[in-house]
Amino acid sequence: MNTLTIRLQSYENMIAEVERNSASAAKGEGGDAQPTFSFESWEAMHRTLAPKRTEIVMAMAGRGSLTVREVAKLVNRDIKNVHGDLDMLVKSGVVDKTEDGFAFPYDRIHFEFDMEAAA
Template identity: 75%
Template sequence: METLTVKIESMKDVIASAVDAAKRAEAGEAVEARSILSFDSWEAMHRTLAPKRTEIVMAMAGRGSLTVREVAKLVTRDIKNVHGDLDMLAKSGVIDKTENGFAFPYDRIHFEFDMEAAA
């Protein structure tokens, strides 16, 4: 099962993770390949993966490439609004734009983040 992991982390953390993985790979350690989508804040993640967009993504999971019309039918929403959401999701890297439409090449989404009280 292919999983997209969604995280909230700073660019500094993203770079540190990449450097650490590169060092471990150079040392001959096995490094697990993971598909990760990082956002720098809860607000940025929520703007991109708002409830209706998350519904679209989950409806697309495991179905291959779908046209805008097919996605709109799956989520019983207006084609124009779904098209706008699909474009935004593709520009954000959540889904892929394909020759025949759009695809979410994962079976599931795993959200991985902590929320703390404001200081």
């Protein structure tokens, strides 16, 4: 199953992870990296993956390239609003723009984060 992992982590941790992965790749190690999308905060994640957008992404999962009309029908929403959400998801890198429309190239999403009380 092709899974996208969504993480909350600081910018510094994101950079450190990229550097570790790059160093491993340069040595020919670590070829089994999982697709990951990181956000610096809950708010940043929620701006991109608001409930209606998450509904779109999940409706698209595993279906290949879809037109705006097809996505709107899947989520039972207005085409104009779905098109706006798809544009936002493409700009954020979550959804791909294809020759035939839009695609979410994963079968599922795994959310990986901890939330703690403010100090």
